[in-house]
Amino acid sequence: MKVLVFDLFGDFAHFRKYYTTTSPLTFSFPPPPTIAGILGAIYGASKEEYLDIFSYEKCKVALKISKPIKKIRLGLNLINTKENRYLRLFRAKNHEPRIQIRTEFIKEPRYRIYVYHTDIGVFQRLITLVEKHRCIYTVSLGLSELLADFKYVGVFHGEEVRAQEIYVDTIIPIEKVKPHGIIIENNKKYFKEKIPVIMRPDRVVEKYSDVVYEPDGLPIKASIENAYKLENGDTIIFF
Numbered sequence: 001m002k003v004l005v006f007d008l009f010g011d012f013a014h015f016r017k018y019y020t021t022t023s024p025l026t027f028s029f030p031p032p033p034t035i036a037g038i039l040g041a042i043y044g045a046s047k048e049e050y051l052d053i054f055s056y057e058k059c060k061v062a063l064k065i066s067k068p069i070k071k072i073r074l075g076l077n078l079i080n081t082k083e084n085r086y087l088r089l090f091r092a093k094n095h096e097p098r099i100q101i102r103t104e105f106i107k108e109p110r111y112r113i114y115v116y117h118t119d120i121g122v123f124q125r126l127i128t129l130v131e132k133h134r135c136i137y138t139v140s141l142g143l144s145e146l147l148a149d150f151k152y153v154g155v156f157h158g159e160e161v162r163a164q165e166i167y168v169d170t171i172i173p174i175e176k177v178k179p180h181g182i183i184i185e186n187n188k189k190y191f192k193e194k195i196p197v198i199m200r201p202d203r204v205v206e207k208y209s210d211v212v213y214e215p216d217g218l219p220i221k222a223s224i225e226n227a228y229k230l231e232n233g234d235t236i237i238f239f
Contacts, residue, residue, distance in 0.1 A: 003157075031197065071104055177224055
């Protein structure tokens with residue numbers, strides 16, 4: 001198996017949690033449907049196409065946290081459209097035309113993305129664009145205002161490994177861990193989140209999964225069902 005590896009980074013990121021409303025919170029990393037959108041932007045797939053081209057059945061992705069997660073909250077000024085106020089901004093002086101929403105952001109995020117695609121043509125085009133540092137559409141980190149950059153690392157051969165205990169560099173889906181398979185070690189933090197994994201082109205989420213990760217990007221020791229060892233030494237698990 002050949003796996004494309006590249007780094008993704010920026011100044012700020014916001015990957016909105018699906019259960020937050022008035023005070024938006026962010027996941028610590030982009031979920032698989034968001035990664036599909038990032039790949040689609042690089043590849044040149046439209047909003048109607050990318051969830052099909054980079055679907056769960058055709059494309060496998062894994063993600064490594066390359067830099068400790070730092071979260072901050074900032075106020076975003078949004079247009080106040082309550083009670084049709086937007087249409088009366090200049091007539092109703094007693095109404096505030098904008099509303100400020102406290103929003104959670106990730107500061108200076110950096111991730112390593114691993115991609116495998118079953119379609120050789122799609123995969124080769126994606127490799128070429130990433131290697132040449134080109135993208136068809138603008139790449140962002142969750143919101144269109146949060147511009148992202150990426151850096152080609154390489155294309156590496158991966159061998160499937162099955163082991164009782166192994167150090168995993170990427171985020172680990174719980175469903176791929178053997179019972180009681182997470183080995184807790186000192187000086188490490190273990191976070192668990194439920195994230196969307198499969199989203200249909202009509203934006204309906206078909207599957208959510210629980211994942212475990214170390215917010216400082218340290219490898220996690222676990223007994224897993226299967227993983228892949230790459231030539232560069234990384235051990236990854238696809239979502």
